[in-house]
Amino acid sequence: MNAALAIIAASFALALGLGLRARRGRQMSLTEWAVGGRAFGAILIFLLLAGEIYTTFTFLGASGWAYGRGAPAFYILCYGAVAYIMSYWLAPAIWRYARTNDLVSQPDFFAHKYDSRPFGILVALVGVVAMIPYLVLQLKGLGIIVSEASLGAVSPTVAIWLGVIAVVVYVMISGIHASAWTAVVKDILILGVAIFLGLYLPARLHGGIGPMFDTIEAQRPGFLTLPATGQSASWFASTVLLTALGFYLWPHTFGSIYSAKASEAFRKNAIVMPLYQLVMLFVFFVGFAALLEVPGLQGTDADLALLRVSVKTFDPWVVGIIGAAGVLTALVPGSMILMSAATILSKNVILRDAPPEDPRLPRLAKGLVPVIAAVALWFTFRGGDSIVALLLMGYAFVTQLAPALLCSLLPRNPLTGAGAIAGLVAGEATVAWVTIGKVSFASLLPDAPTWVQDLNVGFAALIVNVAAATVVSLVGRRGPARA
Amino acid sequence: MRLYRLLPVIPAGALVGSGWIANRLEPRILGLPFLLAWIVGWVVATSVVMLIVYRLDARSPNPAIPPTRVEPE
Structure with a gap:
């Protein structure tokens, strides 16, 4: 067992341990399991929302976009800020309505607002269909991260199975409490890793950020500005607007708004989150540094840029820490998606007449967790590359x-x-x-x-x-x- | 309508429109291409603007957001 693998294994164990411990003798009604009894303070809400938003897709995808496409990747930095501005007003309104009416899931909100149960069922189905590819993408990312960081010692298949088992176990036992506590560790780790890599790699490989951009501009003129056609200024503006609109409409993100103790949390979040998401800037730097160091990754392989350049540059133990951060970026949103999908299916599709405190609901939801995980596993191993198309469709669906x-x-x-x-x-x-x-x-x-x-x-x-x-x-x- | 609530339109517009307004390499700022520096600057400005809105909301005597109706429409 090499050093990288030992550190990744330790992070798995830590996530599982924290997840299990998070329960701490709570009586798990559906409200407690799915929305934390509406008792999360501002800091936990911040970590939870940050945990869901910065996923493997951002960790690998943002560096991959910078590596593969250059300036169009910058849209990722913009849409978050626009979404946070809207959240200052939207999130407290959604939260207040959910609290007053004792809502647990996203379809609850729409069914209640429109006084239409069929609409609730429709929203539930849209949400589940959109979330499955999102979950599959997290699992694929997890497999890639572990196998690359362990230099092939663990195959992606084994890593995905281990990851799924860990998530299923802790979600079934602790629900959203597990996600919140894993998110604490994940956020500290990802922040440290991204900033370190983003500053160190350009300095070590190219003599600083300025010289790195000089070299890129010399080798690939026009790579650092938007092209005149294709991913042009109007593509950029329309994509930022659309993604910002869809930002809080993912069922697991929408649902986690309910878990706050007070709506104040969201207004404070709207101030801090834009700064926090500047982490993406450093992830871009990693992608650009990799462009010169490990050139030639084509198409979806561009997503491997961050890991390849890390493996090439660092000792195994550093790679292990990077891999551990990557694993947690998959586990936190993965657990939220599993929980949301299970909540929605049980409360809005199967047991539609049950009140939120019905004891059958948490039992059914927990029982559905392994089922949904199995469906996601099937798609992960059988789905092929079409899953990226499905994810884009999922984003468009929730929007x-x-x-x-x-x-x-x-x-x-x-x-x-x-x-x-x-x-x-x-x-x-x-x-x-x-x-x-x-x-x-x-x-x-x-x-x-x-x-x-x-x-x-x-x-x-x-x-x-x-x-x-x-x-x-x-x-x-x-x-x-x-x- | 409190006019300061329209302040966030400025950073939002600057970010959404950055492709039209700032799609240039020069001048470089802290080594960053101008487009990227523009975006980073406005993301930081977003935080500042939201802090201003938050402070002004907290100071006004009325609740920041009108009370939600309990009944569904």
Whole structure:
């Protein structure tokens, strides 16, 4: 067993131990299990939200984008800040409504706001379909991290199985308490690792950050600015807006808003989070440093850039710490997704009539955890590369909830339940068509100016969504009034 | 409507529009390409602006956000 593997194994054990200990004799009702009894303070909420948001996708993906695409990667730094601005007002409103009405899951919110159980079921199904690829991506990332950091001593398959077993066990026993406590360790570790790598690698390999960018610009002119077509300025703006809209609409992120003790936590978060997410800057530096040091990783292999350059540069024990941070970035969101999916399926699809304190609910939800994990494992080993397409579709899926959410927070909701259902169905159908058919604004509007063609095609689905919701709401409102 | 609540539109607009406003390599700031430095600067400014909004909200006598209705519409 090499040093790297020992450190990764220790981090696994620590995560499992913390997760199990987090229960501390609590009586696990569904509210306690899924939203921590609505008793988390500002710091725990901060760590939980940060823990969910900085996943393997950001750790490996952000460095991979910087490595593979250059300046377009900077959008990752922008959308978070825009999302946090919106969260200052959105999150307290969602939290307050959830608390007043004793809500536990995201579909609860929509079903209650629109007084429509079918809408709740629809939102539940959309959420679960969107979350499975997200979970699969975390598992794949976990496998890559452990096998690369252990220099192949542990195969990705073994790593994924171990990771899944650890998460399933601690989620079943401790629920959200486990995620919160693992998130504490994870955040400290990832912060340290990212800043260290981001400063050390450019300095050691290229003599500093400035010289590194000089070399990149000399070798790849235009790599550090946005191109005139394709991932251009209008692509950038539309993608930042869309991703910011979808940011809090992932069911596990939305649900974790409920776990706060006071809404003050979110307003404070909106101040601190933008600064905190500057960690991404250092992750970019790692990707750029790797570009010159380990060139030639193509396509999805670009995601290996951070690990490859680390293995090439450092002693095994340093690689072990990096690997341990990577493992935790997979386990924390993985556990939140598993828990959310189980909560949603049990409360909003299977036992729809049960009140939140019904003892059957936590039993069913815990029983579903291994089932959902098994489905994710199946996709992880059988899914192939199409999973990236599924993830992008998942993000687009949850973003379609934005119109119904924003309208429901207005003083007078312009949408009816039927309208919201029609909008969501039409929006999701458009997302599926656009993703599977690889449709873009360029293919829809071949004669439009470039800036229109480069817009993120997700906007097309939102427009269809809003149009359908408006029409059905207007027709529905008029109908009963006349009768 | 308290006008200071519109302040965050400035950093949000600067970030969303950075591709149009700041898509340049020079001048380099602290070694960073200008586009990246622009984004980093506005992310920091976002925090500052939200702190200002938070402080002003806390000082105003009315609750920061209107009370939520209990009943679903």
